Amino acid sequence: MLDGLSRRVLFATCSVTLSACASACAAPSPLRSSPAPVHGLGGAAPYVSLAPPSAPGPPPADLSPAVRHLPPRVYVAVARAVHIIDPRTYRVVGSVPVDRRPRFVIPSWDLTTLWVNHRHGLVPIDPRTGRAGRTISVAAADLLFTPDGRHALGVADRRIDVRDPHTMRLRRSIPLPCDLRGADFAADGSLVAACAGHLIRVDPGRAKVTQIRRLPRGRPYDVKSSPDGTLFYVSDPADGGVWTFTAHHLRSTAFIPTGAGAHSLIPARGVLYVTNRAEGSVSVIDLSTRRVVRHWRLPGDSAPRLGSVSADGRVLWLSDRRHNLVYAVSTTTGALLHTIRVGRPHGIRVFPHPGRHSLGHTYR
Numbered sequence: 001m002l003d004g005l006s007r008r009v010l011f012a013t014c015s016v017t018l019s020a021c022a023s024a025c026a027a028p029s030p031l032r033s034s035p036a037p038v039h040g041l042g043g044a045a046p047y048v049s050l051a052p053p054s055a056p057g058p059p060p061a062d063l064s065p066a067v068r069h070l071p072p073r074v075y076v077a078v079a080r081a082v083h084i085i086d087p088r089t090y091r092v093v094g095s096v097p098v099d100r101r102p103r104f105v106i107p108s109w110d111l112t113t114l115w116v117n118h119r120h121g122l123v124p125i126d127p128r129t130g131r132a133g134r135t136i137s138v139a140a141a142d143l144l145f146t147p148d149g150r151h152a153l154g155v156a157d158r159r160i161d162v163r164d165p166h167t168m169r170l171r172r173s174i175p176l177p178c179d180l181r182g183a184d185f186a187a188d189g190s191l192v193a194a195c196a197g198h199l200i201r202v203d204p205g206r207a208k209v210t211q212i213r214r215l216p217r218g219r220p221y222d223v224k225s226s227p228d229g230t231l232f233y234v235s236d237p238a239d240g241g242v243w244t245f246t247a248h249h250l251r252s253t254a255f256i257p258t259g260a261g262a263h264s265l266i267p268a269r270g271v272l273y274v275t276n277r278a279e280g281s282v283s284v285i286d287l288s289t290r291r292v293v294r295h296w297r298l299p300g301d302s303a304p305r306l307g308s309v310s311a312d313g314r315v316l317w318l319s320d321r322r323h324n325l326v327y328a329v330s331t332t333t334g335a336l337l338h339t340i341r342v343g344r345p346h347g348i349r350v351f352p353h354p355g356r357h358s359l360g361h362t363y364r
Contacts, residue, residue, distance in 0.1 A: 060311050060312055064352070064355065066111045067111050067351075067352035070352050072088075072311060072350065073085065073093075073127075073350070073351060074087050074308070074317055074350050075105040075348070075349055075351060076319065076347070077098075077101075077102040077105060077347045077348075078343040078346070080097065080098055080101065081096060081097050081102070082096040082098060082105060085326070087310060087350070090338045092340070096125055096130060096132050097132070098118065098123055098132070100120060101118055101119075101346075102116045102117065102118050102346070103118060103141070103346055103347055104116070104117055104347035104349070104361050105347060105349050106143045106358075106360050106361045107127075107351060108145070108166075108358060109145035109149040109358055111358055112127075113125070113126065114127050121136055121139075122135065122143070123136075124136075139156050141155050141157075142361050143360050144185075144360035144361060146189060147189055147359065149165060149357060151165060152164065152165040153191065155183075158176045159176055160173065160174040161174075172207055174202060174207045176200070176202075177195065177196075178196035178198070180193045180194065180195055181193065181223075182194050182223040184223045184224050184232065184359075186225065186232075187225075187247065189204070190202060191204060192223055192232055193223060194221055195220075197220070198212055198213060199212070199223070200212050200213075213250040213251070215236070215243065215252070216255075217239060218237075218238040218239040219237070220234045221236065221237055221262075221263060221264075222265045224272065226247075227287060232244070232246075232247055233265055235262045235263060235274060236262060237261045237262055239255070240259055240260045240261065240276070241259075241262050242256045242274060242285065244256070244290065256290065258274045259274070259278075259281045259283055259295070260276055260277075260278035261277040261278025262274055262283075263276065263304075264306050266307045266309060268313055268316075269313050270286070270287055270288065271284050271285060275304040275305060275306070275307055277305055279297075280297060280304065281297045282296045282298070282304060282329065282334070283295050284296075296329065296334030298329075299336065300323075302323065304318040305320060306319050306347055309331065310350050311353055313331060314331055314332070315328050315329065315331060315337065316329040316331050317348055318348070319345040319346065324345070325339050325340065326345055328340075
């Protein structure tokens with residue numbers, strides 16, 4: 001059983017996502033807005049400025065020593081590449097070619113490697129140099145790391161492949177009753193995942209599915225644990241909201257309406273951001289009250305999909321495949337700070353991110 005600190009680390013270090021860009025300039029679009037001075041923020045400091053600083057400030061104190069020296073970057077997966085955005089200037093500063101369409105950028109458990117997955121392989125990127133290593137022929141629609149760092153879990157068609165976390169050599173496979181969607185770890189190290197109208201629990205140590213629960217209605221998509229490990233939040237695009245389930249018995253306790261097409265769950269400091277893809281909005285759930293406390297609509301017919309929060313908690317980064325855009329949104333006001341035109345972005349993640357370790361891609 002993990003202690004309270006470990007649960008907070010579990011929740012805060014869910015990994016790294018990609019943010020993509022096909023050009024180095026911001027989109028000349030009506031969605032663009034200029035950064036505005038700010039206002040109160042319930043993060044590391046009560047008042048901050050959202051304008052890009054002229055020089056980088058000190059890194060957040062809760063960054064691991066392994067990554068504290070790295071500059072903040074936003075990684076975006078696009079067609080045949082991973083683009084790298086400087087969050088201070090909102091410009092693409094690098095691009096890593098990937099042979100096939102990449103899905104996500106996933107930090108390794110020890111934070112020394114960024115794994116880029118596509119349908120037929122894993123590409124390692126060194127975050128210090130931005131250079132890609134040799135592709136490993138591993139089919140993984142998703143990649144996670146057990147909390148103790150002993151195993152990598154590659155999600156494939158109706159199975160989870162348990163692999164060496166460094167070499168990705170196969171150790172064993174766990175058959176599943178259906179294809180997994182979102183997943184997150186429980187305090188006991190088991191994996192709880194959305195699976196075709198059900199929640200299932202997988203025990204990596206025993207290599208088996210140990211529990212199956214059907215949703216009251218709808219189809220689950222993303223899964224996130226609460227910071228204290230007592231609940232799981234499960235998004236439901238069909239019903240437009242988020243279910244809560246007890247962590248031990250996986251029993252439904254409540255439904256929180258958020259918006260049409262509730263998609264990704266993005267954890268931050270004391271809140272959970274929910275992208276409502278079908279209505280172009282973001283809902284903010286207060287994790288202490290389990291209620292929606294803010295609801296932000298993006299301009300036009302936006303379709304926010306996946307997202308990641310900056311290490312200091314000031315900016316929410318979102319991808320929109322429908323419009324080939326990446327959004328930077330103020331977490332204080334919900335105002336759109338900037339848009340960046342990219343080529344069909346998928347996964348997006350800020351790196352480095354607070355936490356001692358990464359659990360891989362524990363969100364979708």
